Amino acid sequence: MRQLPSICSDSGHVGGGSVFSPPQTRNDISGCRKKMSKIIISDDLIELDLGAGSKEEVIHTLSDRMLARDLVKENYAGNVLRREKEFPTGLPTSIPVALCHTEAEFVLESALAVATLKNPLEFSQMGSLEKKVQAEIVFLLALKDPKKQVPWLQKMMNVFKDKDTLQKIRYSENKQELASYLQRVFE
Amino acid sequence: MANKKLTILAVCGSGVVSSSMISQKVEDTLEPLGIEAEVIGLLPTSVEEYVNRGGIDFVISTSPIPGEINVPVIKGVGLLTGFGEEEILEEIRETAREIVE
Numbered sequence: 001m002r003q004l005p006s007i008c009s010d011s012g013h014v015g016g017g018s019v020f021s022p023p024q025t026r027n028d029i030s031g032c033r034k035k036m037s038k039i040i041i042s043d044d045l046i047e048l049d050l051g052a053g054s055k056e057e058v059i060h061t062l063s064d065r066m067l068a069r070d071l072v073k074e075n076y077a078g079n080v081l082r083r084e085k086e087f088p089t090g091l092p093t094s095i096p097v098a099l100c101h102t103e104a105e106f107v108l109e110s111a112l113a114v115a116t117l118k119n120p121l122e123f124s125q126m127g128s129l130e131k132k133v134q135a136e137i138v139f140l141l142a143l144k145d146p147k148k149q150v151p152w153l154q155k156m157m158n159v160f161k162d163k164d165t166l167q168k169i170r171y172s173e174n175k176q177e178l179a180s181y182l183q184r185v186f187e
Numbered sequence: 188m189a190n191k192k193l194t195i196l197a198v199c200g201s202g203v204v205s206s207s208m209i210s211q212k213v214e215d216t217l218e219p220l221g222i223e224a225e226v227i228g229l230l231p232t233s234v235e236e237y238v239n240r241g242g243i244d245f246v247i248s249t250s251p252i253p254g255e256i257n258v259p260v261i262k263g264v265g266l267l268t269g270f271g272e273e274e275i276l277e278e279i280r281e282t283a284r285e286i287v288e
Contacts, residue, residue, distance in 0.1 A: 087200025087250055093268045101204055126205065127249050127264045146203040147228075150210070157208035161269035 039143075039152055040071065040111035041182045043175035047115040055121050055138070056081060059100055062113040062140040069111075072142050076106040080140065090123030090133035094163040095170050098123040098133070099156070101141040110149065113140040114182070116170055136170055155186050191287040192223040196237065197263070198248035202230040205249045209266045213247060216276050222283050244286050247279065 045065050052058040063077035079102040089099040120134035139156075143149055159165050165185065172178040195213060197206035206228035214224045229237060234246060235254030245259040246252070249267065252260060259282045265271035 083200065089200075091264070091268050092270065099204075101201065103201070125264070126200075126267070127251065127262060141204070143204070146201065146207065150207040153204060153207040154211050157212075157267055160267055161272075 038110065039149065039186065040069075040109060041179055041186065043179040044069070045111060045113040046175040046178055047113075048172060048175060048178070049118050050115045051118040052115070052121065055084070055098070055100075055123055055135075058115050058117065058121065058138045059084070059140060062115055062138065065113055066111055066140070066142055071107070071109045071111045073106045073108060076102065076142070079103065079106050084123070088124030088126055088129060090125045090135055091160055092125060092131075092133050093160045093166060095137060095166040096120070096123075096133040096135045097137045097139060097160060097166070098135040099126075099139050099141060099160075101143065104144055104146060107142040107144045109142070110144045111142045112182070112186075113142075114138070114169065114178070115140075116172065137166065152186060159185060190221055190223050192225060193217065193244040193283055193286060194225045194227065194242055196229050196234060196243055196246045196248075197226050198229050198231055198234055198246060198250055198252060200231065200250050202233075203228045205263075205267060209247060209249070209263050212266050212276070213279060216279050217283050220280060220283060222287060224283075245282050 047061060050058060050061065052061060059080050060077050063072060063080065066072045066076065080100050083102045084100055091097050091099060115138045117136055117138065120136045122132050123135045125131040125133050168181060169178065197210050199205035210226040213226055217224045231250045231252045234252045235256060237243065238256055238258055243258055245261065246256060247261045247263040249264045261275065261278050261282065263275060265275045
């Protein structure tokens with residue numbers, strides 16, 4: 001997809017941009033695939049076998065990890081939860097996951113936090129408020145400039161589709177090893 | 188056959204996260220058909236107005252879209268999970284073929 005021409009002036013795409021006055025909500029993603037900013041993945045942003053009782057608790061726990069490193073703003077967790085209500089992120093993958101995130105304005109540095117859950121937690125399914133998934137892995141994604149992270153997001157999609165990768169994450173017993181593994185996956 | 192170009196909206200709650208995930212898939216699916224896809228990420232609430240201005244061939248979305256959308260809308264969540272993926276890709280190919288023919 002294309003990036004906003006203003007951000008990615010070398011995208012080489014002008015057709016759509018000249019036809020429409022660009023609303024702020026529009027993201028032209030096709031152009032800047034090569035541009036990519038770093039996304040922090042580290043053992044202190046990982047919780048294994050987390051005994052959380054609600055999705056709110058998981059999101060707060062992971063957000064606190066991000067806050068401790070000044071990766072997100074104080075109101076990040078609250079806005080992830082607000083957004084989750086409106087646009088749920090549960091995915092019925094081979095091992096069900098949630099991909100919680102919120103707007104870039106609450107993010108200071110891009111990072112991915114991960115929790116594997118002792119007991120699966122109910123999330124609404126993406127694209128539907130009625131359907132539920134029992135998530136076993138929660139990804140909390142803080143993206144400072146998601147339009148520059150398109151290749152990274154496409155790798156994330158491949159993780160969701162790959163049962164072996166999800167199993168490695170789900171049954172990981174060591175934060176450092178999981179962090180190294182994820183760093184390689186997203187390299 | 189000369190290359191055809193379609194303009195497609197990829198829609199998700201953030202206008203970029205899951206729409207970015209599926210964009211490459213859409214482009215890669217249409218390329219072998221000789222169809223070039225220009226994919227634009229958008230928020231659900233902006234879709235109706237955007238489509239009404241014209242120039243959009245179809246929409247693929249991971250979120251429900253409010254309003255009356257007068258172009259085909261394809262549900263895209265299965266592209267993220269891999270379940271039902273081939274059916275969605277076929278729907279993309281069929282929709283695109285009907286538009287260019």
